[in-house]
Amino acid sequence: MSMAKRTDPQSPAPHAADSHDLIRVHGARENNLKDVSIQIPKRRLTVFTGVSGSGKSSLVFNTIAAESQRLINETYSAFVQGFMPSLARPEVDVLDGLTTVITVDQQRMGADPRSTVGTATDANAMLRILFSRLGKPHIGPPSAYSFNTASVKASGAITVERGNKTKAQKATFSRTGGMCVRCEGRGAVSDIDLTQLYDDSKSLAEGAFTIPGWKSDSQWTVQVYAQSGFVDPDKPIREYTKKELRDFLYGEPVKVKVNGVNLTYEGLIPKIQKSFLAKDKEALQPHIRAFVERAVTFTTCPECDGTRLSEGARSSKIKRISIADACAMEIRDLAEWVRGLKEPSVAPLLTALQQTLDSFVEIGLGYLALDRPAGTLSGGEAQRVKMIRHLGSSLTDVTYVFDEPTAGLHPHDIQRMNELLLRLRDKGNTVLVVEHKPEMIAIADHVVDLGPGAGTAGGAVCFEGTVEALRAGDTITGRHLDDRTTVKETVRESGRALKIRGATANNLRDVDIDIPLGVLTVVTGVAGSGKSSLVHGSIPADEGVISVDQSPIKGSRRSNPATYTGLLDPIRKAFAKVNGVKPALFSANSEGACPTCNGAGVIYTDLGMMAGTATTCEDCEGKRFDASVLDYHLGGRDISEVLAMSVTEAEEFFGAGEAHTPAAHRILERLVDVGLGYLTIGQPLTTLSGGERQRLKLATHMGDKAGVYVLDEPTTGLHLADVEQLLGLLDRLVDSGKSVIVVEHHQAVMAHADWIIDLGPGAGHDGGRIVFEGTPADLIADRSTLTGEHLAAYVGG
Known part of the structure; x- marks a missing residue:
């Protein structure tokens, strides 16, 4: 079939009677889906549209893709499944006609400082092999060019068999790695700005510390330094002797007596590193996070000049280019350099590397470099990097699932993305796309519009059919398409x-x-x-x-819009004031938590290799609070009923009457302003x-x-x-x-x-x-x- 014919959005869907040509979903109830039943044509490009929160992701990702992944995992042995994440079956009655699903979403690639564009794809691995074969001087195997592998020398014992006798024999093991020793392969070294920790013109007794929460008169932490005997608490820090300053900043842990109590003293730098820097920055309170961002500075490693690599790895070159130089090039330039290498002994490797680099260029990412940290990519860039390995794949009859592939794309680049999706389809694959952009909806063979509204007002299929029929229809998407x-x-x-x-x-x-x-x-x-x-x-x-x-x-399943925005604080205070009790009672993470489920609302049971189960807590019936807490009311509602409200409902509730709470109402107005009125205020952030x-x-x-x-x-x-x-x-x-x-x-x-x-x-x-x-x-x-x-x-x- 010709390309022109297959790209026609009006091309007929497969005959409904042929169930092998359909993905059938019956009775889907994930999140806000309302018993959705639908038939999706295979080997076609189907776009799922609808307002934010209408249920698109619940249907495509949480139902179809999730069940495909679960079924694939079940084909592995019990032993292998034990090492894989356990997945629960989605809330759906029937799912027929599923094929292997490959999900290409916008999840960021994580902020691991060791992860780069090159390591996230196969490009770095292929380059390391290339340099280990052709690099001059030759410095060792591929690991010698890896900034994630340290050089190790170790002694130990090996078992030697001679005839029917075994004997332990001493041996020295060595492994050559390419990691820079100074920065340990990170490319940057961190330093702590001492001016953010204390005012050196003051003494400890005068309150020299400027660290959040460190008060000189009441803080045990501060008193440990003042009464340690290592420094004079009444002397300005700038007047400390070299020994005093060394003990103050870098002292080893040692027991000291403070007001008759045995406590541990250690230098300020390691103390700060353990107290603040070892924790997830995103999980810190805003004022603590701001302090950490001010106090810690990152500078390019002076030893490797930010390349992450050892001197040996940087010295080995092919045509005057080191592996560090290659990774720093824009990928489109690197692709041209690789194209110029003619070496029959590594021809298959060069071909594979060339195809990978060309895929970057083709997908509009030729401007990236392989040494770009993966955590700095936007959601759209991360999604396109994940597409790289699929573009040259020989697999067919696969279902590809995309989450807004136009995110981060200029209108000029959307046409290129459209062509890539159509090419995946024309190889005999099913392509499912969640998308809002009219330029991408226009190329669909089939459109599914969910809604009519968001949250509880959504979750139903409002339209199925061609783009032209959508345009002529009376759904929100159809009316706004042009x-x-x-x-x-x-x-x-x-x-x-x-x-x-x-x-x-x-x-x-x-x-x-x-x-x-x-x-x-x-x-x-x-x-x-x-x-x-x-x-x-x-x-x-x-x-x-x-x-x-x-x-x-960042947030756990206990985090929700009410906790993240600070909305829960005025709500708890309002409940406490009306009922004459403590605010902590109205926290499912504190005194008010149901003792059976610890305020989670569900009981989690780990079943090893099988999918764990989450059953609603029988004592609190999923409400998360102790039964006694639900006896307290505000405006006729208990705290669990308030947390089950949508933002729009809550705005009205806290805007007038007995429940009138100006601080809560202001926050809810802002949530409505940004278009999140449909969210439930107690909905987990993970959703x-x-x-x-x-x-x-x-x-x-x-x-x-x-x-x-x-x-x-x-x-x-x-x-x-x-x-x-x-x-x-x-x-x-x-x-x-x-x-x-x-x-x-x-x-x-x-x-x-x-x-x-x-x-x-x-x-x-x-x-x-x-x-x-x-x-x-x-x-x-x-x-x-x-x-x-x-x-x-x-x-x-």
Whole structure:
């Protein structure tokens, strides 16, 4: 069948009678799904649409993909399953016709400092083999070029068999690794800024410590230093002798008596490292996290110059290029270098490496380098990196599941992504895509629209069929599919500016720019052009700037919107005040917790290799609280009933009457403002999508006294109908006196801007320059950049 014929979105679906050509879902009830029954055509591209929270991910990821993975895991032996994550069966009556599912989602690749783009794919492994074969001087096996492998020499015993006798014999083992000894393969060394720990003009008795929570008069920790005998508590720290300063900063742990009690004394540096730096930064309280970010500085390792590699690994070269040089190149340049290597002895290796590097370029990531830390990739970049291994795959009849593959893509790049998805389909695969962008919905063979609303108002299939039928239908998606925002007739004027001079972060080329304040400024450009480097890497992060990026929110299943936003505090106080009891009673993590399930609401049973079970706690019936706590009411509701409310319900509840609580009402208003009215306030954070988490972060910061808000693609995860609400929110922020700077690809946001800064013209070393600054109308009239061309087409359409 020709490509032209297969890409036609009107191509007929398989005959319903042929069950082998369908994935059948019957009675799906995961999360908010309401007994959904649906038939999805195989070997077609199906797009799932619907407002945020309508149930798309619950159907595609939590039902179809989850059950496929569970069934695959069951094919392994019990022994192997014991090493795999155990998965519970989704809430669904029937799932027929499943094939192997490969999920390509937007989950970040983790912030492990040792993980890079090269290690996350097979590229680094292939390069190490290449250099171990062709590198001059030859320094050893592939591990000699690995920054994750240390050089080890050890002695031990080995067992030698001679005839029917065995004998222990001493032996020396050695392993050659490429890890830099100084930074242990991290490329950076950390240092603690002592000025953030204490004021050296004061003595300990005068309160020299500036560490959060360390008070000189009452803190045991402080008294350990003051009464240790190692330093004079009445002498300013700057007057300490060398020995006093060494003991104060680096002293070994030792027992000392403080007010008659035996306590452990140790130097300030190791104490800080154990107390603050060994903990997950995201889990710290905001003021503690801010202290850690101020106190710890990271500098490039002077030994390896940030390459992470030992001197030996850096000295071995192929055509004057070391493995460190190769990993630092932009991948498109590295691909050309590898193409120029002609060595028959490693021909299969060169072919495989070439295909991997070409896949990066093809998917629009040629501007990355293999040494780029994986944790710094955006959600969209991470998703595309995960696609690399599938592009050249010979597998067919596989189901590929994508979560908003256009995230982070400039309109110019969306066409390329469309072509890749169609190519996967045309190899005989089923492609399921959760997406909001009309450019991607337009190429679908089949569309499933969920809704009609979000949360409890969603979870039903509103439409199934072709794109044309969707456009003619009466669903929210169909009505908004052809929405176009017009350019504003008048834009706000700015009299002030945030001045950036000589910005060189990542690929920026000595950029000078004045970002206007008091208006809505949108920063645009193709992926990799330098937008985030300019906005997140060059704008000084001070008290007046709030940056809301797409980094994940850390939290357990006990964390929820009420705990994350601080909403639960005024709610607990309101319950306590009305009932004359302690606020701690109304915390499922504290005194009010059900003693049977410890406030979890469920009892978890580990069944070893099999999927563990979570059964609703019989004592509290899943409400998480001790029965006595539920006897206390506020406005006729107990605390478990309040936590089961949607944000919209709770806003009304706490806005008037006996339950009127201004502090809680303000937070709930902000959650409604950012489009999260459908969330349940006690819903676990682990069930929120990336876009929902970003908007939750924005809501928490809206009460801050910041003057400048920096937002990174706030339309991620937003339905076409919700973008208008977001624009209204951005307008309200600006009209209230805030400055809003948005990194965005969505043309509706561009058209609504007061000022546009466009970076490019390309990505990586082809970008990093300001190619346009002015109003949206000027950009459209100018049409000198890719953004201008696409915005003109969007508005004109």
